[in-house]
Amino acid sequence: MLEVNAVSVSYGKSRIVNNVSFAVDSSEKLAILGRNGVGKTTLLKSLIGLLPMQTGTVRLGDVNLTSLKAYERACQGIAYVPQGREIIPNLTVRENLELGALSHTREIKARMDEVFDYFPILPEHLHRKGGVLSGGQQQQLAIARALMSHPKALLLDEPTEGIQPNVVAEIGNILKRIHKAMRIPIVIVEQNLKFARRLADRFLIIQKGEIVTAGAMENLSGEVIHRFLTV
Ligand SMILES: Nc1ncnc2c1ncn2[C@@H]1O[C@H](COP(=O)(O)OP(=O)(O)OP(=O)(O)O)[C@@H](O)[C@H]1O
Numbered sequence: 001m002l003e004v005n006a007v008s009v010s011y012g013k014s015r016i017v018n019n020v021s022f023a024v025d026s027s028e029k030l031a032i033l034g035r036n037g038v039g040k041t042t043l044l045k046s047l048i049g050l051l052p053m054q055t056g057t058v059r060l061g062d063v064n065l066t067s068l069k070a071y072e073r074a075c076q077g078i079a080y081v082p083q084g085r086e087i088i089p090n091l092t093v094r095e096n097l098e099l100g101a102l103s104h105t106r107e108i109k110a111r112m113d114e115v116f117d118y119f120p121i122l123p124e125h126l127h128r129k130g131g132v133l134s135g136g137q138q139q140q141l142a143i144a145r146a147l148m149s150h151p152k153a154l155l156l157d158e159p160t161e162g163i164q165p166n167v168v169a170e171i172g173n174i175l176k177r178i179h180k181a182m183r184i185p186i187v188i189v190e191q192n193l194k195f196a197r198r199l200a201d202r203f204l205i206i207q208k209g210e211i212v213t214a215g216a217m218e219n220l221s222g223e224v225i226h227r228f229l230t231v
C-alpha cells in the first residue's frame with residue numbers, strides 16, 4: 001500500500017501542490033489526471049524525494065519514506081518513470097537498464113531476464129545507444145529500467161506522451177501484465193484519457209495543486225471531463 005497524506009510542495013513562495021492525500025493498495029491502479037501545469041509532475045517528484053515536501057507524509061507498506069532521500073526511497077521500493085523518459089542517450093540500452101538495478105548488481109542478469117519477458121524488443125537493442133531508439137522504444141526502456149529495482153510501487157508520469165497509438169496500446173497491455181504479475185500499486189499521471197480509462201481502476205483530478213474530485217474510473221463522467229480536463 002502506498003499512502004500519501006496531506007502533501008504540499010512549493011517553488012519558492014508559490015504553492016504548487018496543496019494538501020494532497022490518497023492511498024493506493026497493491027490491487028489498484030490509480031490515474032492522476034489534470035490539465036497542463038496543475039502540479040502533477042511536482043507531486044510525483046515530491047513523492048520520490050526529488051523535490052522537498054513542505055508538509056505531509058508518504059508511506060510505502062510499513063515504511064515511512066518522508067524523511068528519506070530519493071535514493072533511499074528508491075531502495076525501499078518506490079520506482080519512477082519520468083515524464084519525457086529521461087533515457088541517458090549516450091549509454092547503451094544495457095547500461096540504462098543497469099542504472100535501474102540500484103545496488104543489486106549481483107542480480108542484474110536475473111532482473112534483465114525478468115524485464116525482457118515484458119519487453120521482448122529490448123534484448124534486440126541491448127548494445128545500441130539509448131538515444132537512437134524510437135520514442136516508443138525509449139518509453140519501454142524507461143519502464144523496464146524502473147522495473148530493474150524490483151519495485152514495491154510504480155509511478156509513471158505521462159508514459160504515452162508523444163508515442164504512436166499502436167505502441168500506446170502495447171504499453172497499456174504490458175502495464176496490465178506487470179500489475180497482475182507483481183501485485184504492486186501503480187500510479188499513472190496521464191493526459192490520454194482513453195489510455196487512463198483502459199488501464200486504471202480509479203482516478204483523481206488535480207486543479208491548481210489540489211484534488212478536486214476522485215472516484216472509480218467508471219464514474220468519470222462527461223461532465224467531470226468537461227469541467228476539469230478539456231482545454
Ligand atoms: N523548477 C520550477 N520552478 C518554478 N516553478 C516551476 C518549476 N517546475 C514547474 N513549475 C511550475 O509549477 C507548476 C506545476 O508544474 P508541473 O510540471 O508539476 O505541472 P504538470 O501538471 O506536470 O504539467 P504538465 O501536464 O504540463 O506536465 C507550473 O505552473 C510550472 O510552471
Ligand SMILES: [Mg+2]
Pocket residue numbers: 040041042083157
Ligand atoms: Mg508534468
